[in-house]
Amino acid sequence: MTSLVAPIITHAETTPDHEALRGPAGSLTYAQLVGEVKAYAGMLAARGVAPGDRILFIGPTLPEFVVGYLGIHAAGAIVVPVNPLCTPAELSYFIDDAGCRLAIAWESLASAARTAASEKGIDFLTLSAGATADADAITDVHDFDDADIAMLLYTSGTTGRPKGAELTTGNLTAAARISGQLSQSTADDRVGTGLPLFHVFGQAAVMLSGLHSGATVSLLPMFTPTSMIDLIVKDQLTIVCGVPTMWNAMLHAPDDTPADAFNHLRLAVSGGASLPLEVSNAFKRRFGCDISEGYGLTETAALGTFSRPGTPSPIGTVGPAVPEVDVEVRGSDGQPVPTGERGEVFIRGPIVMRGYWNRPDATAETIDADGWLSTGDIGEFDEAGNLRIVDRAKELIIRGGYNVYPSEVENALYEHPDIVEVAVVGVPDEHYGEEIAAVIATTPGVTLDAAAVRDWANDRLASYKLPRAVHFVDALPKGPSGKILKRAIDPEPLLAAVVEYRAARNG
Structure with a gap:
């Protein structure tokens, strides 16, 4: 079976009582998670949702997001997760561009989505606490091909209208597998984040990766530096994921955290933007934990390179290429440049998107015939193969x-x-x-x-x-x-x- 739910079902069969998700309102075991996902998929099927349908999906970083997201996937539909802060006009654009047949939004974030759905003449469904489903559960989750689109994730871009990156089931399965391998995560790990789950980092490298490994995933719906520190301490997290502004904010939180409060934390993962050197050093001084920096894009399911835990990469670099992935730095002539010279970063591997939804020209401009994706980022390799991202080419x-x-x-x-x-x-x-x-x-x-x-x-x-x-x-x-x-x-x-x-x- 090819499905994002398949490894979760395996964990539910082998360790049914192991905690899968934790949120402010409680937790779900792996057996409970699979049961709720199948029930949600059954509810969608009863409403006429068919394989290949696109579903606009809005929710906060809570277990209910995971249930709804995986429920849509289990029904064979394509998830279109978007920012809860989007206006009705922005949501209308996504509905039109993706051809969505249903919009689902968390109960306290539903106003704009309900308005957009009404204006576009599509059904609307509220995602409520507990992700309740009033229908019979499906027996078997939908079986995808690796090349089938699992999710359309719209890139904000710097010019033009957002484009939907087609991330396949194979892309996301590879991202979850590779992320777990990089973090060496197991069922004994407790992974936590305050990242938004509609963003590729939170989805692929945290939510899907943690569940793929059988770990317990703690979700923080609203990041504040104090609440993130409290979550790390309360849930005794072993892996925590965030972006540079989060680490920086934690450094400026009141300095009343016990000296040994982070002793169980073995890995902090940073992505989304370059991590300033001083922030990394200060985090190590205050909390006693190194931050491992990674690099990836929406179009590469959040992966590209990563600083290996236990083998720290030089400060300012984002590590070597991750397993199964090739990374090159090319000059203006399209050829790889020597070590230490700067050029544009290109990525190839199972994590590279299929293309942009209904944008064949943009796809051809971004991915060449050999599967290399042009990132638009400027970088350089050191002698050990660690990539340093110098800047966005456009910046x-x-x-x-x-x-x-x-x-x-x-x-x-x-x-x-x-x-x-x-x-x-x-x-x-x-x-x-x-x-x-x-x-x-x-x-x-x-x-x-x-x-x-x-x-x-x-x-x-x-x-x-x-x-x-x-x-x-x-x-x-x-x-x-x-x-x-x-x-x-x-x-x-x-x-x-x-x-x-x-x-x-x-x-």
Whole structure:
């Protein structure tokens, strides 16, 4: 049987009473989880859902999300998980583009989805506490081919309308298997996260991987640094997964965690964005746990490279290619570049998506005839085969003919003890083409000015890399996974800051 539910059924048969999921309202054993998934699938089938149908799905990071997600899959339908914060207009676009026949949304998040479903003339179903299903359970879950689409996950992109990445059953099964192999997870592990489960990281590398391994998965519906620390301590997590802004926030939580509270935590996994060096070092100092960084995309089911536990990769790198996957760094001529040289990162393997839904041109532009996916990221390999992601190709700043990688400037600024968050972006400039701007959030109550920031950077960076524009905010805009959204930063204050800097220099 090829199904995301198949390994969970195996665990339910061999260890039925082992806890599969934990949430604020209680837990589910593997036997209970399989029973609820089959009941949910039965309810969908009774409502006319057929294999291949696309189902819009909205839910928080709770066990009910897992039941609904796997229930849709068990019925043979395609899950279309989306952000609960989407507006009716955005949801209408997803419904139209994917051709959804049903929308399902968590009870307290249902308003926008109900409106969009009504406007588009499709059925709407509330996902309620306990994921109750009022129909007979299916006997057998749907049997997929590896190449069958299991999920459409819409990529936010930087330009144009979102595209649906076609992740197959084979993609997600491979991602779960490989993630488990990398973390060396077993049924004895307790895996936890506050990541949104509609995001590929939370789905593939945490939810599906943990259940594939037979581990107990603890879910936190609303991340705060204190609640994440409490979850690690209360559930004695052995593996925890998050993004850099989460680790950074935990560092700034009240320092009242007992020194031995994290003794059982053997692995912290970071992804979604580059992890600043100082955040990694500070986490190790405070909590006594190394953070292993990985790299992947929605289009690669969250996988690509990973820093192997027990064999730490050099700080600033994201490890070598994961098992079963090939990674290359290529120059502008399309050929692999020598070790230590920079180029675009390409990935090939069983985790690479089938394509973009109804976008043959975009698919052809992204995946070549040999199965290599163009990531749009700039990277370099070291002598040991560890990849360093330098930046997004589209985020590269070219100032006066010099290439400036925002992550390098951000890492230097993160070393400042009073800088909590920072994003470095390029703004248009008549003289240099682009000028470097830093948007900074400081420790509450701390006063920091632009001159002090530039002085700090001047001791650590070449002069052409210094941020001329410095703008302070209470917090940086973030996406649903906690990743800083540079495209949401208002450029007007940055342009004004450049003018102010120039005027001060010329005056």
